[in-house]
Amino acid sequence: MPDCSATRHIRAVFLDRDGTLIRDPGYLHEPGKVELLPGVAATIRALRERGVLLFLHTNQSGPARGMFPMSDVIACNRRMEELIGLESPFDGVCIADEPPGTQGGYRKPSPRFIAETIAAHSLDKAGCVVVGDKRRDLESAVAAGVWAIRISADRDDPAAAEYAAAHSFPTISRFDELMGLVSPRSAK
Numbered sequence: 001m002p003d004c005s006a007t008r009h010i011r012a013v014f015l016d017r018d019g020t021l022i023r024d025p026g027y028l029h030e031p032g033k034v035e036l037l038p039g040v041a042a043t044i045r046a047l048r049e050r051g052v053l054l055f056l057h058t059n060q061s062g063p064a065r066g067m068f069p070m071s072d073v074i075a076c077n078r079r080m081e082e083l084i085g086l087e088s089p090f091d092g093v094c095i096a097d098e099p100p101g102t103q104g105g106y107r108k109p110s111p112r113f114i115a116e117t118i119a120a121h122s123l124d125k126a127g128c129v130v131v132g133d134k135r136r137d138l139e140s141a142v143a144a145g146v147w148a149i150r151i152s153a154d155r156d157d158p159a160a161a162e163y164a165a166a167h168s169f170p171t172i173s174r175f176d177e178l179m180g181l182v183s184p185r186s187a188k
């Protein structure tokens with residue numbers, strides 16, 4: 001029997017995009033510049049093979065700021081999926097395109113996407129985790145009542161580090177370290 005005492009049984013992972021799955025140069029909009037962070041492709045495939053549900057939740061205010069069209073965001077998502085090597089790695093995708101300060105939308109730290117997904121898939125909150133690099137990712141988890149893991153693979157964000165420590169959320173520096181913290185729980 002493997003020792004799973006330090007892991008949590010996880011059924012669904014809510015994944016941030018920029019700085020979590022791919023490098024974050026800031027307002028990424030060119031598919032040619034999409035670069036997966038180490039360990040992402042193999043870990044995404046391993047989680048899927050074990051029946052874990054994966055949801056992509058990304059704040060993208062660039063289109064609302066008039067910086068680039070939404071089609072660029074979608075093209076970057078496609079390129080990321082191509083690099084992961086799966087046609088549809090996610091069970092759901094939320095591109096929160098509201099500008100900062102918008103109330104009631106999907107932009108993190110809003111827990112709306114997480115809450116709606118939990119309801120739609122009849123998930124147990126204890127089996128859900130958010131993985132992200134920014135404080136607002138972790139805040140969305142707290143607001144939704146689920147666990148979170150901070151990742152510092154691309155950038156070590158001090159505000160996120162402080163928030164994670166205050167909430168006893170673990171930090172990983174490579175995406176594949178996720179497999180040491182979660183023990184996949186397959187469908188009921």
Ligand SMILES: [Mg+2]
Binds near residue numbers: 017018019024132134
């Ligand atoms: Mg991010």
